[in-house]
Amino acid sequence: MLRDPAALGPEMSSLALSVLDLVPVRTGQTSAQAVAASLTLAARADDLGYRRYWFAEHHNMPAVASTAPPVLIAAAASRTQRIRVGSGGVMLPNHAPLIVAEQFAALEAIAPGRIDLGIGRAPGSDPVITQLLRQSGTAGDVERFPDHVQDIALMLQPDGATVQFTSGGEYAVRSTPAAGGAPEVWLLGSSDYSAQLAASLGLPYVFANHFSGQGLDRALSLYRDGFRPTEAHPEPRTFLTANVVAAPTAEEAAERALPQLRMMARLRLNRPLTALETVEQARAALAAAPDPQEEQIHAAALANWFVGDAGSVRSALQAFAAQHGVDEIMISPVAGAYAGEDHAGAPGRVQTLELLAG
Numbered sequence: 001m002l003r004d005p006a007a008l009g010p011e012m013s014s015l016a017l018s019v020l021d022l023v024p025v026r027t028g029q030t031s032a033q034a035v036a037a038s039l040t041l042a043a044r045a046d047d048l049g050y051r052r053y054w055f056a057e058h059h060n061m062p063a064v065a066s067t068a069p070p071v072l073i074a075a076a077a078s079r080t081q082r083i084r085v086g087s088g089g090v091m092l093p094n095h096a097p098l099i100v101a102e103q104f105a106a107l108e109a110i111a112p113g114r115i116d117l118g119i120g121r122a123p124g125s126d127p128v129i130t131q132l133l134r135q136s137g138t139a140g141d142v143e144r145f146p147d148h149v150q151d152i153a154l155m156l157q158p159d160g161a162t163v164q165f166t167s168g169g170e171y172a173v174r175s176t177p178a179a180g181g182a183p184e185v186w187l188l189g190s191s192d193y194s195a196q197l198a199a200s201l202g203l204p205y206v207f208a209n210h211f212s213g214q215g216l217d218r219a220l221s222l223y224r225d226g227f228r229p230t231e232a233h234p235e236p237r238t239f240l241t242a243n244v245v246a247a248p249t250a251e252e253a254a255e256r257a258l259p260q261l262r263m264m265a266r267l268r269l270n271r272p273l274t275a276l277e278t279v280e281q282a283r284a285a286l287a288a289a290p291d292p293q294e295e296q297i298h299a300a301a302l303a304n305w306f307v308g309d310a311g312s313v314r315s316a317l318q319a320f321a322a323q324h325g326v327d328e329i330m331i332s333p334v335a336g337a338y339a340g341e342d343h344a345g346a347p348g349r350v351q352t353l354e355l356l357a358g
Contacts (some may be wrong), residue, residue: 004267016328018053018331019041019049019050019052020241021042021054022056022064022065023072024276026277028278031137035072037346039076041350043080044353046083052116053083055069055073055087056088057120060126062273062277069088070103073086077107083114085114086117087117087119088118088330090117091121092120092152097148100119100152101155105156106335108182109176109178145197146197149187150201153203155174158179184204189210192215196222200228202228205223206240207241208241209240218322220324220325223236225358239328242306242320242330244317244333245257245334246308246351247308250307250309252310253308253309253335255279257302259278261301263277265291281339312357313355
């Protein structure tokens with residue numbers, strides 16, 4: 001259910017909105033069609049004035065095609081003019097820090113001043129895929145995550161970084177030969193650890209509220225109270241993510257939320273994953289075989305989601321931002337599709353962005 005703000009806050013224009021995209025894949029849709037739909041959505045977000053558009057990193061999931069954020073970011077950058085594009089995030093233990101730095105330095109050269117590098121510590125998949133991703137050795141050393149974050153930030157700077165040899169001597173490392181600027185680095189997470197690390201490094205921080213919402217207040221308090229100012233970031237800077245569905249009516253919004261709710265329940269209950277159902281498939285499955293466990297998960301999720309008509313969602317997002325002292329919300333538009341809607345498009349997700357933009 002939507003939060004019920006006591007009163008309508010300032011106009012929505014005072015709250016910046018951004019987009020988090022997992023490139024959802026629904027029944028009957030190919031990866032090519034899912035990517036095409038997301039790139040169309042990115043272009044529309046650019047037109048509508050959204051602040052940034054980030055791609056998540058997930059692997060080996062039937063309903064998620066955002067496996068390679070740098071590739072998707074490059075494609076989105078080529079189809080947009082103003083909006084910042086980036087990762088939400090690159091799961092760093094899956095990659096060598098130098099490769100990440102090189103990829104995002106190249107993206108900065110493609111779209112100067114518009115690239116964000118959001119970094120996370122989670123695997124983004126199951127243990128088998130995690131092992132395959134980390135076969136390269138020390139890149140998968142989670143214990144060295146703080147060092148790797150700092151290494152990337154240094155290598156992205158125009159002056160690069162310096163390797164110190166234990167036997168003496170130095171070696172210069174640059175992510176690109178002649179950088180004119182650097183992507184903005186953000187630390188992502190949903191735990192005390194990520195909040196405290198971002199604070200200690202003086203980095204901007206994003207709490208992944210769309211994932212669970214648990215521990216939000218504590219994480220923000222730890223980040224803000226423990227923040228160590230740097231020249232680049234003299235003050236703590238943060239925003240929140242949220243799962244959102246907006247539609248002309250509350251009834252349509254509730255229906256469009258069903259496919260994503262069903263997928264979340266399958267994840268939580270460790271059941272086989274599938275491509276996202278259509279609204280009709282999800283509705284029929286719930287009617288044919290009611291499941292108290294699934295219904296409980298749906299109810300818990302909806303308590304943290306923003307689902308409803310445009311006015312209700314806009315006011316609830318405004319109240320949510322004010323409650324937590326942020327001026328930006330990154331929405332994950334989780335609106336599902338009805339049977340017969342264009343497989344190369346995402347009408348429900350486009351509709352959510354358009355309605356919230358006003």
